[in-house]
Amino acid sequence: MTESCLxxxxxxxxxxVGGCLAVFLPFVIAYYLRPKTTEYVRSFQAYECGVTxxxxxxxxxxxxxxxxxxxxxxxxxxxxxxxxxxATVYNTDxxxxxxxxxELFIFIGILSLAIIYAWVKGVFKWERKIKS
Amino acid sequence: MExxxxxxxxxxxxxxxxxxxxxxxxxxxxAIVMGYLERKIAARIQRRWGPMEVGLQxxxxxxxxxxxxxxxxxxxxxxxNRFLFRLAPLLCFTPVAMVFVALPISRxxxxxxxxxxxxxxxxxxxxxxFSILIxxxxxxxxxxxxxxxxxxxxxIAYEVPILLSLLAVVLTTxxxxxxxxxxxxxxxxxxxxxxxxxxxxxxxxxxxCAETNRAPFDLPEAESELTAGYHTEYxxxxxxxxxxxxxxxxxxxxxxxxxMFLGGWNGPFGFLSGPVMGAIWFLSKVFILMLTxxxxxxTYPRVRFDQLMNLAWxxxxxxxxxxxxxxxxxxxxx
Numbered sequence: 001m002t003e004s005c006l007x008x009x010x011x012x013x014x015x016x017v018g019g020c021l022a023v024f025l026p027f028v029i030a031y032y033l034r035p036k037t038t039e040y041v042r043s044f045q046a047y048e049c050g051v052t053x054x055x056x057x058x059x060x061x062x063x064x065x066x067x068x069x070x071x072x073x074x075x076x077x078x079x080x081x082x083x084x085x086x087a088t089v090y091n092t093d094x095x096x097x098x099x100x101x102x103e104l105f106i107f108i109g110i111l112s113l114a115i116i117y118a119w120v121k122g123v124f125k126w127e128r129k130i131k132s
Numbered sequence: 133m134e135x136x137x138x139x140x141x142x143x144x145x146x147x148x149x150x151x152x153x154x155x156x157x158x159x160x161x162x163a164i165v166m167g168y169l170e171r172k173i174a175a176r177i178q179r180r181w182g183p184m185e186v187g188l189q190x191x192x193x194x195x196x197x198x199x200x201x202x203x204x205x206x207x208x209x210x211x212x213n214r215f216l217f218r219l220a221p222l223l224c225f226t227p228v229a230m231v232f233v234a235l236p237i238s239r240x241x242x243x244x245x246x247x248x249x250x251x252x253x254x255x256x257x258x259x260x261x262f263s264i265l266i267x268x269x270x271x272x273x274x275x276x277x278x279x280x281x282x283x284x285x286x287x288i289a290y291e292v293p294i295l296l297s298l299l300a301v302v303l304t305t306x307x308x309x310x311x312x313x314x315x316x317x318x319x320x321x322x323x324x325x326x327x328x329x330x331x332x333x334x335x336x337x338x339x340x341c342a343e344t345n346r347a348p349f350d351l352p353e354a355e356s357e358l359t360a361g362y363h364t365e366y367x368x369x370x371x372x373x374x375x376x377x378x379x380x381x382x383x384x385x386x387x388x389x390x391x392m393f394l395g396g397w398n399g400p401f402g403f404l405s406g407p408v409m410g411a412i413w414f415l416s417k418v419f420i421l422m423l424t425x426x427x428x429x430x431t432y433p434r435v436r437f438d439q440l441m442n443l444a445w446x447x448x449x450x451x452x453x454x455x456x457x458x459x460x461x462x463x464x465x466x
Contacts, residue, residue, distance in 0.1 A: 007144065008244045011233055014152055015243075019229030020222050022156050023373055026202060030369045033203040044210040046273040047364055056211065057277045066285050069441060073288045076449075080295050084251065084308075087299055090463065091306040097464050104460045112453050115445065124445055126438035 068123045072114060079111050151243045155232045162383050163376040168194045170426055177430045204368035209271060212365065216270035221366070221373040224263035227256045228380035235387050236310045238397045238410035249310040250298065250392075257343075257384065260377075261287045264362050267374075271365035279361025282351050282437060286342055289444040293339040296452035297332035300459040301392045304329070314396030322395035328459045333393040335452050340385040341425060342440070344378065348432040349440055386421035390414060394421075 046053045086107075090100055118124065168183070168191060175182025183190030208217055231253050233243035246252050261284055268280020301323055302308065305316045323329045342349035353361035363374045390396060394417050397410030404413075435443070 008246055011148060011151070011244045012230060014148060015155075015230045015233045016226060018152050018156070019226040022229070023222055023225045026369050027206070030202050030204070030206060034205045034368070035203075044207065046209050046211060046271070047359065048274070049359070053273075057272050057274045060274055060277070062278060062281050065441075066281055069285050069289060069445075072445070073292065076292055077288070077295070080292060080299070083299055084302070087302040088306050088308065090303055090460070101460060101464050105457060108453055108457055112450070115449060119446070124442050 063126070065123070065126060068118075072118050072123065075114050076111070079114075083107070151233065155243060156229060159228060159232060159380050159383075160376065163379040164194045164198065166379045166382065166422065167197075167375070169423070173423070173426055174430045177427075198372070201372045202369055206368045206370060207365075209273070209365050211272040213270040213272070216266050217365075218370075220263050220267035220270060221370045221377075223266060224260065224377040225373050225380075227259040227263075228377050228384065231256045231384050232380070234310070235384070236314060236391065236396065237414050238407050239311075240407045241411050242311070245309065245311050248308045250302065250308040250313075253310075253384070253388065254295065254298070257381070258287075258291060260381065263377075267366070268362035271362075273365050275358045275360070275364045276362050279353060279358045279364070283345060283362060286345070286349065286351060286440060286444075289441055290339040290342040290448075293335050293444065293448040293452045294343060296449070296456055297336040297339070298388075298392060300329060300332040300452075300456050303456070303459050303463050310391050310396075314391055314398065317395040318398050320401045322393065322398070324393040324395075328455060328462055329393065331455045332452065332459075333389070335448055335455070336389055336393070337421075339444070339448060340389065341428065342444070344381045344385050344425075346382070346425060347429040348435055350429075350434060351437055351440055382422055382425065383418065386418045386425070387414070389421055390417045 046057075086104070089095060090104070171193075172182045172189070183193035186192040186196055208214055234246055234249050234252055236242040236245065236249075264283045264287070265280050268276040268278075268283070301313065304323070304326075305313050307313065317323055324333050345351075345353065353363070358364075363371055366374065395413075397414045399409065399413050
């Protein structure tokens with residue numbers, strides 16, 4: 001690991017810590033500037049257009065489609081990550097023409113099977129998945 | 133001028149602090165300028181005047197709004213998870229600051245030049261999803277939760293076309309170093325003029341529009357159905373931070389499009405791309421792109437959620453996969 005590499009990481013560390021501090025400071029200012037007398041019982045309720053809220057938020061359900069989309073994303077995005085190291089050497093002389101093209105086609109072909117499978121299985125259709 | 137540059141190069145700690153102050157300043161200034169432009173342009177598109185009272189054409193309005201937002205009470209709802217609720221705005225802003233350090237604004241004006249700059253920026257850009265999920269979950273509000281769920285689904289869906297369209301450029305240049313990618317376009321032809329990379333550029337713009345949660349893809353904060361989405365419960369400066377981070381993300385999106393496709397700090401035909409003029413070219417390209425996004429936002433109606441997800445999975449991802457294969461063929465054969 002060279003010295004310039006370490007300097008780069010020091011920059012990143014500075015921006016991580018400093019970025020947090022730079023936005024924490026205005027909160028401190030806001031704490032001293034805020035009005036202190038306007039507190040009602042209803043100030044601390046969850047906002048629901050003025051109606052007194054009932055139940056917690058986790059009593060409500062959202063569609064199972066979100067979960068399915070997350071699953072395809074997981075299968076897909078990790079595979080796309082493997083393409084990144086390939087992309088750096090692809091255009092060099094290390095990889096011959098035939099080998100490079102055929103391997104990339106096979107990899108992306110298998111990758112796109114994930115989408116075709118999900119499409120055929122009806123993941124992209126938004127209807128009631130569970131019949132009650 | 134020469135002496136100043138030499139002085140800064142000798143004292144690297146000073147350079148570090150200077151870079152930090154300037155870049156944080158750029159983020160806040162960008163939010164103020166873009167907020168003003170957004171209000172003014174939105175108003176003119178809708179045949180209104182927009183802010184007119186404070187200063188000439190109301191240019192001081194955003195600064196006054198900033199002061200006002202600082203002096204507001206910070207309310208944490210009583211059912212909320214207090215730690216996560218406070219963590220979310222910080223988590224929203226910090227990755228934006230961390231991305232800005234790696235952007236090459238001109239040939240010699242940049243924070244750092246990483247050899248994995250592109251991967252670093254993509255990785256930091258996707259931390260945004262966590263902050264949205266934490267904000268929506270911790271505030272214990274139904275609108276926030278639904279907004280956060282939509283936002284996460286949308287962000288992860290549109291990350292794949294962004295990766296694939298940027299990969300097409302990396303296949304051509306075979307490096308992740310942003311300075312090297314810009315230098316590869318220093319000839320008369322920018323990457324956007326190649327037909328296959330032009331398709332990648334269009335895909336990137338559409339996906340970037342969705343990634344930054346802007347209309348016509350602003351489902352997470354659809355005002356008419358979810359009040360304000362994941363930041364419904366946030367008040368005062370915490371709300372302001374989400375807005376600042378949103379404009380910061382817009383800037384990052386536009387500058388990556390500029391670096392990868394529009395030639396970065398290169399002038400047209402390599403014209404006047406020195407250290408100073410390069411920064412002016414870069415910033416003007418970024419601002420043209422951002423104004424285009426703004427124009428799109430106030431022109432088109434919002435899409436439905438299933439249309440949004442299907443646009444990503446049925447159209448953009450297959451198209452970008454095919455485009456990647458075509459690029460691979462073009463790169464190896466020609």
